Amino acid sequence: MRRRLSTAVLFPLLAVEAWALVESPNPGSSVTFQDVTEQAGIRFSHRNSPTPKRYAVATVGSGCGFIDFDKDGYQDILLINGGWTPGTDKNLPFDHSLYRNRGDGTFQEVTTQAGIEANQYYGMGVAVGDYDNDGFDDFFITNFAGPDLLYRNNGDGTFRNRSMAAGVGGDGRWSSSAAFFDFDNDGFLDLYVVGYTDHSLDKNNPICKHGPIVATCGPEAFNGVPDVLFRNHGDGTFAEVGQKARVAQFAGKGLGVAPLDYDRDGLVDIYVANDGVDNFLFRNQGDGSFSEVGLLTGTALDENGEPQAGMGVVAGDYDGDGLLDLAVTNLDLEYLALYKNMGDGFFEDMSSRAGVLAPSRPFVGFGLGLIDVDNDSDPDLVVANGHIMDNAAQLRAGASYRQPKLLLENVGGLYEDVTSERGEVLTVPQVSRGLAWADYDNDGDLDVLVSNCGGSPVLLRNEGGNENAWLQLKLVGKKSNRNGFGALVELKFGEKRLVSQVTSAGSYLSASDYRVHFGLGEYQGNVEITVYWPSGIRDHLRELQPRQIVVVEEGSTNHPATAAEARVPG
Amino acid sequence: MLNYQLGILYQARNQFQKAIAQYWKSRSLDQDSDLYSLALASILFHCKQRREAIQVLQTFLERHPKSLPGIRFLCRIYIQESQFDQALASAQKGLVLDPGDSYGHYLLGISHKGLMQFEEAKAALEQAVALAPSYAEARLELGLLYSADHKTFGLAVENLKLALSSGLVRPDVHKNLGFVFLKLGEYEQAVEQLELALQGRPDYVEPHYLLADAFRKLGMREKAAAALKRFQSLRTAARERLALENRGPRLYAKGMDLLSKQAAPEQAYAAFLQSVEASPGMDLGFYRLAQIDYKRGDRQRAADWIRQAIQVYPLDARYHFVLARLLEQTHVAGSLDAVRTAIELNPTNADYHNFLGNLLFQRDDFQGAVQAYRRSVEMDPDDPIPHLNLATTLPKIGAAQEAEREREIYFRLTRGRNPE
Numbered sequence: 001m002r003r004r005l006s007t008a009v010l011f012p013l014l015a016v017e018a019w020a021l022v023e024s025p026n027p028g029s030s031v032t033f034q035d036v037t038e039q040a041g042i043r044f045s046h047r048n049s050p051t052p053k054r055y056a057v058a059t060v061g062s063g064c065g066f067i068d069f070d071k072d073g074y075q076d077i078l079l080i081n082g083g084w085t086p087g088t089d090k091n092l093p094f095d096h097s098l099y100r101n102r103g104d105g106t107f108q109e110v111t112t113q114a115g116i117e118a119n120q121y122y123g124m125g126v127a128v129g130d131y132d133n134d135g136f137d138d139f140f141i142t143n144f145a146g147p148d149l150l151y152r153n154n155g156d157g158t159f160r161n162r163s164m165a166a167g168v169g170g171d172g173r174w175s176s177s178a179a180f181f182d183f184d185n186d187g188f189l190d191l192y193v194v195g196y197t198d199h200s201l202d203k204n205n206p207i208c209k210h211g212p213i214v215a216t217c218g219p220e221a222f223n224g225v226p227d228v229l230f231r232n233h234g235d236g237t238f239a240e241v242g243q244k245a246r247v248a249q250f251a252g253k254g255l256g257v258a259p260l261d262y263d264r265d266g267l268v269d270i271y272v273a274n275d276g277v278d279n280f281l282f283r284n285q286g287d288g289s290f291s292e293v294g295l296l297t298g299t300a301l302d303e304n305g306e307p308q309a310g311m312g313v314v315a316g317d318y319d320g321d322g323l324l325d326l327a328v329t330n331l332d333l334e335y336l337a338l339y340k341n342m343g344d345g346f347f348e349d350m351s352s353r354a355g356v357l358a359p360s361r362p363f364v365g366f367g368l369g370l371i372d373v374d375n376d377s378d379p380d381l382v383v384a385n386g387h388i389m390d391n392a393a394q395l396r397a398g399a400s401y402r403q404p405k406l407l408l409e410n411v412g413g414l415y416e417d418v419t420s421e422r423g424e425v426l427t428v429p430q431v432s433r434g435l436a437w438a439d440y441d442n443d444g445d446l447d448v449l450v451s452n453c454g455g456s457p458v459l460l461r462n463e464g465g466n467e468n469a470w471l472q473l474k475l476v477g478k479k480s481n482r483n484g485f486g487a488l489v490e491l492k493f494g495e496k497r498l499v500s501q502v503t504s505a506g507s508y509l510s511a512s513d514y515r516v517h518f519g520l521g522e523y524q525g526n527v528e529i530t531v532y533w534p535s536g537i538r539d540h541l542r543e544l545q546p547r548q549i550v551v552v553e554e555g556s557t558n559h560p561a562t563a564a565e566a567r568v569p570g
Numbered sequence: 571m572l573n574y575q576l577g578i579l580y581q582a583r584n585q586f587q588k589a590i591a592q593y594w595k596s597r598s599l600d601q602d603s604d605l606y607s608l609a610l611a612s613i614l615f616h617c618k619q620r621r622e623a624i625q626v627l628q629t630f631l632e633r634h635p636k637s638l639p640g641i642r643f644l645c646r647i648y649i650q651e652s653q654f655d656q657a658l659a660s661a662q663k664g665l666v667l668d669p670g671d672s673y674g675h676y677l678l679g680i681s682h683k684g685l686m687q688f689e690e691a692k693a694a695l696e697q698a699v700a701l702a703p704s705y706a707e708a709r710l711e712l713g714l715l716y717s718a719d720h721k722t723f724g725l726a727v728e729n730l731k732l733a734l735s736s737g738l739v740r741p742d743v744h745k746n747l748g749f750v751f752l753k754l755g756e757y758e759q760a761v762e763q764l765e766l767a768l769q770g771r772p773d774y775v776e777p778h779y780l781l782a783d784a785f786r787k788l789g790m791r792e793k794a795a796a797a798l799k800r801f802q803s804l805r806t807a808a809r810e811r812l813a814l815e816n817r818g819p820r821l822y823a824k825g826m827d828l829l830s831k832q833a834a835p836e837q838a839y840a841a842f843l844q845s846v847e848a849s850p851g852m853d854l855g856f857y858r859l860a861q862i863d864y865k866r867g868d869r870q871r872a873a874d875w876i877r878q879a880i881q882v883y884p885l886d887a888r889y890h891f892v893l894a895r896l897l898e899q900t901h902v903a904g905s906l907d908a909v910r911t912a913i914e915l916n917p918t919n920a921d922y923h924n925f926l927g928n929l930l931f932q933r934d935d936f937q938g939a940v941q942a943y944r945r946s947v948e949m950d951p952d953d954p955i956p957h958l959n960l961a962t963t964l965p966k967i968g969a970a971q972e973a974e975r976e977r978e979i980y981f982r983l984t985r986g987r988n989p990e
């Protein structure tokens with residue numbers, strides 16, 4: 001591969017920023033991940049408060065997220081902490097942590113300065129989005145047995161808890177993953193909060209046993225709870241519209257959520273990974289309501305017609321056909337389910353045919369990313385694994401609580417397990433849960449952050465991914481929501497066409513860098529981009545040079561949408 | 571030999587309690603016979619007494635470590651119990667004795683599969699079919715393993731077809747073959763196999779789901795919709811059935827949870843009561859009710875509950891022993907019958923023999939009591955109580971010197987022990 005510098009190109013009609021001038025590493029070296037947690041200055045440790053009673057909450061872990069809260073162009077890190085369980089020390093600190101990216105590869109802990117309150121609950125997940133369209137990203141924390149929290153970014157490096165004022169605190173049910181998305185395309189981000197089960201520490205709190213051995217209760221020990229949908233009024237407040245939108249009629253046992261426009265009708269749908277029961281695919285009907293089509297579309301069950309233990313979910317176009325597919329993590333002896341979008345309203349479970357089933361079967365998967373780590377223009381799969389039973393080995397020979405991660409490289413739509421070749425850190429067994437991705441050092445390749453249950457997170461820096469060409473886009477909505485969430489971005493280069501949808505959601509309890517990242521392989525020429533905004537506006541950008549981060553403002557190419565264009569061509 | 575043959579006779583008549591008693595007798599008369607030990611382990615395994623079956627086999631294998639039938643059977647039970655690491659060790663031991671044993675390689679493959687060592691499992695099963703090409707179960711397992719990877723779908727088809735042609739004509743084999751054809755895009759063949767699966771078992775849920783997919787891909791939308799509808803209705807019915815079946819066990823688990831939390835026993839009692847009402851076949855529920863009533867001092871009621879547990883599952887020696895204990899003061903003859911049944915079902919429990927000794931002592935049957943205490947000592951030489959009982963009883967049959975020895979053993983065993 002040719003050694004080259006990334007370049008900043010000023011495109012006449014666009015605001016273009018180049019945040020990084022990065023020299024590529026040695027030619028010919030392949031991608032590896034390096035554990036840079038310590039050198040980056042991340043000292044966080046997750047407390048899950050395990051006890052011999054093995055409460056379910058102590059094993060589900062908490063998430064992690066990337067958020068550029070100070071708008072300096074570098075992704076900062078948010079780490080969610082757990083909480084107290086009966087029989088453990090209530091006085092220990094369970095605080096979340098916000099780390100500011102200094103831009104030099106290190107981070108500074110700024111939790112207190114940023115006004116993030118001491119954690120009084122048991123933290124679960126995080127969602128990131130600019131709900132008030134002020135240009136500064138806010139975040140939402142889900143909790144177990146406590147109200148969820150919405151932190152508004154004040155724009156001066158601090159946040160303020162606006163949960164009560166905004167009306168999104170919820171009713172204290174067990175919330176897991178959450179996603180900001182604009183389901184009614186009114187330009188304001190709505191909020192989807194996934195409900196897990198009706199379990200709390202003071203009710204429905206059984207002790208489960210496998211023979212004489214106390215083991216963490218599985219989802220079958222509890223009833224599921226419906227998810228919650230908050231509609232953004234646009235004035236800083238939200239209304240709970242789950243019933244009206246016909247999502248609250250379904251009580252799943254949800255852990256993961258991914259917004260995606262699977263049928264390319266310009267409306268964002270919602271996929272929910274449920275634990276032990278059918279997964280949901282809520283098709284957005286465009287009238288403020290959704291229709292649950294999981295079974296009909298082939299995304300509710302595994303390839304034999306059995307429900308799996310859905311944990312995390314991510315959407316992306318794994319096979320380059322321009323349609324968004326789904327990947328869902330599950331238990332060991334199940335498998336990572338890869339649902340290919342057939343474009344006719346159906347999905348097909350390609351797990352065995354795409355080579356995903358066999359390598360994923362020994363592991364309990366949680367967070368995952370469908371991201372192009374080697375920039376060869378097709379998304380790879382990165383999975384955070386770890387058993388749910390801390391005494392797994394005692395319960396089943398061959399099982400282990402700590403498990404390695406999984407990196408499956410996409411080779412023309414078929415996946416190959418390259419975990420052991422892509423950095424020793426990936427093979428280190430851990431109890432991993434959340435997984436988020438971002439190009440935190442703006443060097444042109446995607447890095448990965450993994451949260452571990454009862455342990456320290458790991459920041460995995462991608463080394464060598466930027467040997468191949470790349471392009472990143474940050475969308476700025478004007479008529480659409482400010483983040484551009486839900487916009488479809490289509491990139492053309494040579495004979496290839498890549499598609500990505502803007503979102504910070506997906507994976508498990510985590511939020512990722514929502515800048516759209518495209519790997520371009522060895523392609524040296526210019527590329528063409530089309531952005532299909534949720535508002536219906538379409539922006540078309542030609543002659544873009546690779547290896548830069550481009551900011552695209554909605555409507556900046558002055559290409560007004562016609563009614564026909566507002567529907568994205570499949 | 572007579573006991574063994576009687577055992578077979580009773581077993582053939584489904585009189586398992588009597589059969590178990592006879593097999594125990596035959597085994598105690600000749601502990602070196604693999605025939606007797608395996609027959610006993612087999613019936614215990616059949617009667618859901620897997621732990622006891624494992625104990626019998628382990629004891630036998632301690633004396634005869636090179637008994638291939640014993641090793642194989644133990645391996646099979648470990649597999650059934652999902653103790654795959656122990657199964658693997660047994661399978662490996664067996665193959666050292668006979669490397670050319672196709673069944674041994676099959677067991678090795680299943681053990682590896684249970685340990686999620688899929689490549690090793692394939693290798694072992696390939697070895698099994700190399701030794702016995704018509705080994706249908708091994709072909710099925712290979713077919714299942716190969717169907718997990720697109721690179722080996724062809725091998726999956728080959729092995730599943732061979733499983734069928736080798737005599738394993740079962741709905742699940744047809745279903746799995748249909749599944750692989752579906753993955754290969756051979757939809758007509760998939761439909762054929764899935765329909766064969768449903769011919770054998772019309773209420774088989776999964777083939778309907780696969781059929782819906784196959785029909786849809788063949789453009790037969792109406793048939794696809796009908797298959798999906800059938801799938802949904804069968805699934806709902808199965809789910810409801812399962813919920814009903816699980817109601818008793820769930821309530822039982824709730825009761826156990828309350829017991830372990832040492833909450834008010836009334837709450838646990840209510841849960842157990844509900845569990846046996848929901849599932850009258852829940853012998854464990856009756857057993858727990860008896861336990862709580864016994865603790866409350868209501869022996870009569872406890873005896874009634876344990877009788878119900880016995881009615882549901884008469885082969886559990888524990889239930890008979892509990893009944894014996896409950897009748898001890900009020901109905902000695904009934905108590906004797908119950909403890910003798912417990913001993914017939916499990917003659918290796920030292921407590922049962924000791925208790926029998928106590929009952930016989932009460933009836934002035936000192937000879938019988940001594941014999942029972944001696945059995946108890948034989949089963950558990952480190953328990954001081956039967957030694958003390960022997961020390962007390964032996965003088966009554968004129969064995970004062972022996973009694974003194976037993977007393978010394980008792981003191982030696984209790985020395986340094988907390989009197990509590």
